[in-house]
Amino acid sequence: MASLMAMTALGRREPTTVTHGPLTITERTDVALASVAARKGRMADLAQAAQAAGTPLPGPATHQRGTPYSAFWTAPEMWFVEAPFATHELIAEMLKAALGDAASITEQTDAWVAFDLAAPDLSPVLERLCNVDFRHVPDGHATRTMMEHLGVYLIKHGPKEARLYGPRSSAESLLHALETAAHSAL
Amino acid sequence: MIIHHPILGPRDAQEFVYLGDANLIDRPDGMTAGVEVFHEYLYQRTNPAGEHQELWYHEQGDRSWLVITRNTVTHEITKVELARDVARSRGRSK
Numbered sequence A: 001m002a003s004l005m006a007m008t009a010l011g012r013r014e015p016t017t018v019t020h021g022p023l024t025i026t027e028r029t030d031v032a033l034a035s036v037a038a039r040k041g042r043m044a045d046l047a048q049a050a051q052a053a054g055t056p057l058p059g060p061a062t063h064q065r066g067t068p069y070s071a072f073w074t075a076p077e078m079w080f081v082e083a084p085f086a087t088h089e090l091i092a093e094m095l096k097a098a099l100g101d102a103a104s105i106t107e108q109t110d111a112w113v114a115f116d117l118a119a120p121d122l123s124p125v126l127e128r129l130c131n132v133d134f135r136h137v138p139d140g141h142a143t144r145t146m147m148e149h150l151g152v153y154l155i156k157h158g159p160k161e162a163r164l165y166g167p168r169s170s171a172e173s174l175l176h177a178l179e180t181a182a183h184s185a186l
Numbered sequence B: 001m002i003i004h005h006p007i008l009g010p011r012d013a014q015e016f017v018y019l020g021d022a023n024l025i026d027r028p029d030g031m032t033a034g035v036e037v038f039h040e041y042l043y044q045r046t047n048p049a050g051e052h053q054e055l056w057y058h059e060q061g062d063r064s065w066l067v068i069t070r071n072t073v074t075h076e077i078t079k080v081e082l083a084r085d086v087a088r089s090r091g092r093s094k
Helices: A043-053 A091-102 A123-129 A168-185 B035-043 B083-089
Strands: A017-020 A023-028 A031-038 A070-075 A078-084 A103-107 A112-118 A142-147 A150-158 A161-167 B002-005 B009-012 B017-021 B051-057 B065-071 B077-082
Touching: A017 A168, A023 A168, A031 A043, A031 A070, A031 A091, A031 A112, A043 A091, A070 A142, A070 A150, A078 A091, A091 A103, A112 A168, A123 A168, A142 A168, A150 A168, A161 A168, B002 B065, B002 B077, B065 B083, B077 B083
Parallel strands: none
Antiparallel strands: A017 A023, A023 A112, A031 A078, A031 A103, A070 A078, A112 A161, A142 A150, A150 A161, B002 B009, B017 B051, B051 B065, B065 B077
């Protein structure tokens, strides 16, 4: 069998880290991702199975940390579940085994590029990029929004820390947008 | 304009896309209702100066469909519901 090289969303062998003044953008390739959507009328079954499996299913617009599974809300009765890639590369299969047929589960790992943003204050950068009121939303806030015409998920872990999921095929454009905003703001 | 999303709270109207009259939810059965009724459904719209129920899509958010009751004269929004709930309350199964 051919030996294939794993490439990051930015087309490199290793994840990229970019520093711009106080802002650090770190590409994350160690996160496995899957979407979990309750099937029609099966929400109670899903909630029960998720609790037994230790998968958090947080309320609207929130992210909940857990081990090994963290999750954030994306739509009514639908979540994105995160786990460490090293142990959960087959996250979709693992979740299907854990949650049974109460949910439709789709592998999402390679559909997205994940960036961790870190700066003493991220608000000036993010307020130039999207209309999320980053300064005032609570920690753990997770929402879908637009940055430079790209649909992204923004998760606030704290005033100095956020995770961004953007479309993998536009990873370079999204990084460019982040760097441009950082250049203007910081 | 701010739209008070029933799940996500106040959101800027620029996050939403407007579709039109909410009677699109009540699609007649094309096989049994007859051509006239389906023609009405497809082409005829009332255009009230006043209260109007319309479909909006939260395109830049959670991608939910909403039924918004809006006054077309004053732009005042009096009610925002999930289209799913409205459809189910009108007897739809999905």
